[in-house]
Amino acid sequence: MDAIFSSIFSAEFVFSVLRVSTPLIFVSLAALVVRNGGVMCIAFEGMMLFSALGAVIGSAFAQNQIVGVLLGLIMGMAIAAIFAYFVLVLNSNGVLTGLALNILGSGGTVFMLYLISGDKGSSTALKSLMIPNINIPIIKNIPILGEIISGHNVLTYVALLTVVFVYLLINKTPLGLRIRSVGENPHAAESVGIKVVKTKFIALMIGGFIASLGGIYMSMGYLPFFTRDMMAGRGFMGIAAQNLGQGLTFPTFIAALLFGSAEALSNIMQSLRLPSELMQMVPYIFTLVGLMLVGGDKNKKASKKEAKNE
Amino acid sequence: MNNVKDEYILSMENITKIYGNGFMANKNVNLRVKKGEIHALIGENGAGKSTLMKVLFGQEQPEEGKIIYKGKEVKITNPLVALDHGIGMVHQHFMLAPSLTVAENMVLGIEPKNKGFFDYAEAVRLTSEVSKKYNLPIDPNAKVKDLPVGYKQRVEILKILLRGVDVLILDEPTAVLTPQETDELFVQLRELRKQGYTIIFISHKLKEVKSLCDNLTVLRNGRVTGIASVADLSEQDISRLMVGRDVSLTIEKDSPKTKKTVLKVRNLTYKNSDNKALVSNVSFSIREGEILGIAGVEGNGQREISALITGLEEKQSGDIYLFDEEISSQSIRKLREKGVSHISEDRMTFGTVADASVEENLISDRFYKKEFNKNGLLDAKKIADLSNKLIKEYLVKCDSKNAEIKTLSGGNIQKVVAAREFSANPKLIIANQPTRGIDVGASEFIRKKLISLRDKGSAVLLISADLTEVITVSDSLLVMNEGKIVAYFDDTNDLTEETVGEYMLGIKHQTAEEIGGCCYE
Ligand SMILES: Nc1ncnc2c1ncn2[C@@H]1O[C@H](COP(=O)(O)OP(=O)(O)OP(=O)(O)O)[C@@H](O)[C@H]1O
Ligand SMILES: [Mg+2]
Numbered sequence: 001m002d003a004i005f006s007s008i009f010s011a012e013f014v015f016s017v018l019r020v021s022t023p024l025i026f027v028s029l030a031a032l033v034v035r036n037g038g039v040m041c042i043a044f045e046g047m048m049l050f051s052a053l054g055a056v057i058g059s060a061f062a063q064n065q066i067v068g069v070l071l072g073l074i075m076g077m078a079i080a081a082i083f084a085y086f087v088l089v090l091n092s093n094g095v096l097t098g099l100a101l102n103i104l105g106s107g108g109t110v111f112m113l114y115l116i117s118g119d120k121g122s123s124t125a126l127k128s129l130m131i132p133n134i135n136i137p138i139i140k141n142i143p144i145l146g147e148i149i150s151g152h153n154v155l156t157y158v159a160l161l162t163v164v165f166v167y168l169l170i171n172k173t174p175l176g177l178r179i180r181s182v183g184e185n186p187h188a189a190e191s192v193g194i195k196v197v198k199t200k201f202i203a204l205m206i207g208g209f210i211a212s213l214g215g216i217y218m219s220m221g222y223l224p225f226f227t228r229d230m231m232a233g234r235g236f237m238g239i240a241a242q243n244l245g246q247g248l249t250f251p252t253f254i255a256a257l258l259f260g261s262a263e264a265l266s267n268i269m270q271s272l273r274l275p276s277e278l279m280q281m282v283p284y285i286f287t288l289v290g291l292m293l294v295g296g297d298k299n300k301k302a303s304k305k306e307a308k309n310e
Numbered sequence: 311m312n313n314v315k316d317e318y319i320l321s322m323e324n325i326t327k328i329y330g331n332g333f334m335a336n337k338n339v340n341l342r343v344k345k346g347e348i349h350a351l352i353g354e355n356g357a358g359k360s361t362l363m364k365v366l367f368g369q370e371q372p373e374e375g376k377i378i379y380k381g382k383e384v385k386i387t388n389p390l391v392a393l394d395h396g397i398g399m400v401h402q403h404f405m406l407a408p409s410l411t412v413a414e415n416m417v418l419g420i421e422p423k424n425k426g427f428f429d430y431a432e433a434v435r436l437t438s439e440v441s442k443k444y445n446l447p448i449d450p451n452a453k454v455k456d457l458p459v460g461y462k463q464r465v466e467i468l469k470i471l472l473r474g475v476d477v478l479i480l481d482e483p484t485a486v487l488t489p490q491e492t493d494e495l496f497v498q499l500r501e502l503r504k505q506g507y508t509i510i511f512i513s514h515k516l517k518e519v520k521s522l523c524d525n526l527t528v529l530r531n532g533r534v535t536g537i538a539s540v541a542d543l544s545e546q547d548i549s550r551l552m553v554g555r556d557v558s559l560t561i562e563k564d565s566p567k568t569k570k571t572v573l574k575v576r577n578l579t580y581k582n583s584d585n586k587a588l589v590s591n592v593s594f595s596i597r598e599g600e601i602l603g604i605a606g607v608e609g610n611g612q613r614e615i616s617a618l619i620t621g622l623e624e625k626q627s628g629d630i631y632l633f634d635e636e637i638s639s640q641s642i643r644k645l646r647e648k649g650v651s652h653i654s655e656d657r658m659t660f661g662t663v664a665d666a667s668v669e670e671n672l673i674s675d676r677f678y679k680k681e682f683n684k685n686g687l688l689d690a691k692k693i694a695d696l697s698n699k700l701i702k703e704y705l706v707k708c709d710s711k712n713a714e715i716k717t718l719s720g721g722n723i724q725k726v727v728a729a730r731e732f733s734a735n736p737k738l739i740i741a742n743q744p745t746r747g748i749d750v751g752a753s754e755f756i757r758k759k760l761i762s763l764r765d766k767g768s769a770v771l772l773i774s775a776d777l778t779e780v781i782t783v784s785d786s787l788l789v790m791n792e793g794k795i796v797a798y799f800d801d802t803n804d805l806t807e808e809t810v811g812e813y814m815l816g817i818k819h820q821t822a823e824e825i826g827g828c829c830y831e
Contacts, residue, residue: 174421174428181407181418188405191369192419192469193390 007268011147016267018148018156021260023048023222023231025159026214027238028245028256029166030207035247036170037203038183042098043083044211045235046105051076051215053109053123056226057116060126065220068129072216073209079105080208088197088204102235110228123219123226131155131220153221155213162210167249169206179203211235233284240287244294255290262286318378319345319508320366320397320477325375327361331717333709335361336372337532343477343525348499348509350519350540353529353552354749355721356707359512360402362529363479366510367399368392390419398470399479402512402720402747404462408455413437415454416469440472446498458609460491467498477508484513485747488607488775490815496522514721514749516545528552553751563761566785568597570633571830572738572769573619578628580614580793589614590793592628594828596738601760601770602828603784603802605777605810611793612773613655616742619771620652621645622660632738646675649737653727653744655773661727662715669697669711672730704729705755721748728756732763739763742773757783777807788828789813796820798828 007013027044034041054075059068079101086092110120117125131154140150170176181189182199190196214234219226237259245252266282320343327336335358343349351359364370366377368386376383379395386392392399406415413433422432437450446464454462463483470478480499484492499509499522513519519526520540528536528551536551549557573596580589589611596602604612617623618638619630625638632648640648654660662671673693676682682689682696697711706725708718715723728744741760745753760783764770774780780787781802789797789810797813797820799805812818 168427172427172430174423177410177414177418177421177428181410181415184407184409185405187401187403188407188415189418191389191399191401191405192473193388193393194419 007272008265011144013264013268014148015151016264017257017261018152019222020264020267021257022153022156022159022217023214023234024238024241024256024260024263025253026162026217027211027235028241028252029162029249030209030211030214031239031242032245032247032249032252033166033170033179033203033210034207035242036176036183037179037200038186039087039200039204040094040098041083041087041204041207042095042236042239043079043101043105044207044238045231045233046098046101046103047076047079047208047211048215048218048231048235049105049109049229050079051212052219052230053112053226055216056123056126056128056219057112059220060123060128063127063129065129065131068220069131069216072220073212076212076215077205077208080204080211084201084204088200106229109226113226113228121228126225128225129220130224131217153217155217155221158213159217162213163249163253166210170249175199175202211238214238237283237287240291244290246294258290259283259286317344318342319380321378322362322366323376323378325362325365325372325377327358327365327370327372329361329717331709333717335532336365336529339375339529339532339534341527341534342537343508343510345508346503346506347524348503348511348522350523350526351510351512351529352514352519352526352548354751355514355724355747356719357529357552357749358532359529360481360719363399363481363510363512366392367397367479393470393473393475396474396476397479398473398475398477400463400466400470400481400483402481402485404466406454406462406465408453410454411450412448412452412454412457412465413450415465416440416450416472418469420473436472437468440468444468444471444498445501458491459486460488460494463487463491463495464498476506477510478502479510479512481512482514482747483511484515484518489777489811490607492518514747514753516548516750519548520545530554549750552749555751557750557754561757561761561782564765566600566764568600569767571595571597572633573771574629574631574634574829574831575615575619576629576631576829578615578618578625578630580611580618580623580626588793589618592790592793592795593826594788594795594798595830596769596771597830598737598767598769599764600786601764601772601784603780603787604771604773604790605780605787606775606790606814608775610790612742612790614793616652616654616740616771616773620650620654620740622654646734649735651731651734651736651739653731653739653741655743655746657720657723657727662723664716665714667712667714668701668706668708668718668726669693671715671726672697672700672711675730675734700729700733705752721752724748725752725756728759732759736763736768739768739770740773741770743775744772745774745776745779753779777810781805781807781810786828791816795825795828798825800827 027048030044051072055068055072058071059065083097083101086097087094113123114120117123119125133151133153136150140146178194178199182194182196186196218230241255241259242252244255262283266279269279270276322339322341325336325339328334339362341362353359361370365372368388368391377386384395413430416437417433422429422436434450441448446468448461448464448468454465483495487495503509511523523540525539527534576593578589578592579587581587592615606612614623618625621640621642629636630638637645658664673682677688682693701711704725706729707722715726731739744756760770760772772780772784784802787799787802787805788795791814
């Protein structure tokens, strides 16, 4: 027990929370933008897998990180675009389409990986590059705070900036207002000349962009290579975090950090030789409990709303 | 010739609109509107009024016909074009995003910007400016979902005024308003007319048409059947034009023959999650063969009372007895089997399934019963017979029994609900706003039906925001204000709307003893 506590109350642990939370922050923000546009999208897992693989392939062949990031973004956003086309243009069911794309992500990335590297498990055979960690001058010398905040991967800082970006986008720009109005009452938006499909498409592409950054981080920062099914449900945890945050930016960010802490905790406990299968469950149990709490709250809210409406 | 043309700001000529399913909703319709008038567009449910206005606002494209606006032919391909020309529409159902503020809703689509960001302060300023200019006060920072209906409507009107329109289309704006809100709206509309705006006004309430409008166009079955100046017609004349026959606007009924007590409600109290009492300490009884009315401004607990009795809302304190049996813990199916019928005021949420067919909606309360099943399967023949019979008896205008409910007009949807609920051999009917949004002919039909069910021994609780209706149809009357019963009249014969109005608005109160008159064993 002491070992656990001393591990938790250390700067290292908090550092690792940020490290582990990075992909969750990205994908939960992506889910948030999309949800505000009123689209039910569960295809983030697939988007992230493709972007993670794209990043590895791009950086390995060009030996250039920027090319890696670009290819990752292109592949992830391609999945978002396919989703948008099916759901918004062909009017197919969003959940089924999302499910199909996630399965495509799981199988398709392994297939591509095998074609390119001859390996079905991971991309270690490819000499892919990493995105560097950076130390922040001055701050890095402050005790404790420096240890926590400085020395992260570039994308971790990008994730933190994305929080601010998404907040401004949704709440402070005309586009954000349109996304929200389309999400809430498409007929209302339409009646003042807002193009509903176009606006939802834009929201999905922004979401695809942000989620792809999360995928890229997984294979160019969190790990130095791609492994099959490496998202391990992060796409869904992002949706859960967004739900817990009720579609508001900062609460969603906090929820992502919470899930990240659970994962960091489970990492520590595994290293302390607690049964790892059990410990791996921790973040998912956390997610479930979180959703239960919000669900209960929502039910109450819904009946209250009804009462008010009449 | 030219002069005659100039007189009309807008004329729609030979408009024909055929929907995707082949239904012709408008046939060679002509509508001519003069500048600065309030022009009524009236007609039965499903006559094609909303369709014609959607064509004008660019939401539907006509198969034939042209629109001449300010002397020039215009092609209105979408709402944005209509707004650019200065034609704005307030829809039958609100077009607002509830969780956004008034100011945000106001500027949607024409957001003011400052360095690329949305300039909320400017949106607030613009809102206050139009609100002052037209003397329609509103709080720009309030969330739309927190506003009462009357104010939501005001936002809708301000929204199109902000866009600088000259012609306002109002599709049944008063259907959801209380009498007070309606009066207020009319003051505003008359003011707008004085300022030179042109208004097209759709309503089923003849009194409103009579008091507000200058000219009218009547549609029936998609065709124009009358154009007239309102001053030349009486309400009776207008209703004849609409329905094609004489409609009795008064109701004839025998005095009630009451028997056993059916429903007893005792000390019912219901609080919302903010702990505000929406229903407080309400007690009353209804007997067989009696219609008890509840009058009151909407939102004073009527919705909750009907939801509690019909099991849609969970009871908190008090008792509800049906034939001396406490029923509040029973499932809705059990209640229905015991003879409780319910016409909900929200027909799209609780009354019907929008994507299901007319037939499926007609049998949704009884499909599981033995008589509609054969060898473990639904008995298609019996069900078809019943649906066809009900469609005929209740004059539901629809393609066939297999038409989806959502393709019916509002009034016809209501008739489907009434047909199902009235044909279930009800012992107790909870009728909440049964004639809302329904044309005069169909309203008369539903009211008569309620009275004939009463004569056959059903007990009826009639909740209505329409004072004339609730006073004339009911045998005895409760008046509610802020969740409490403030008055009880055991006889409605000599009751006037003025008297009831005073209690409704909380100006007068009866004593507890007088109110207690509506409780018997
Ligand atoms: N999208 C649609 N597809 C097919 N038929 C439709 C559609 N919308 C309306 N209709 C049909 O067109 C007819 C006219 O409908 P409309 O809504 O214009 O009537 P209305 O005069 O506004 O009636 P109400 O007073 O009940 O609102 C109705 O019979 C309706 O069933
Ligand atoms: Mg209509």
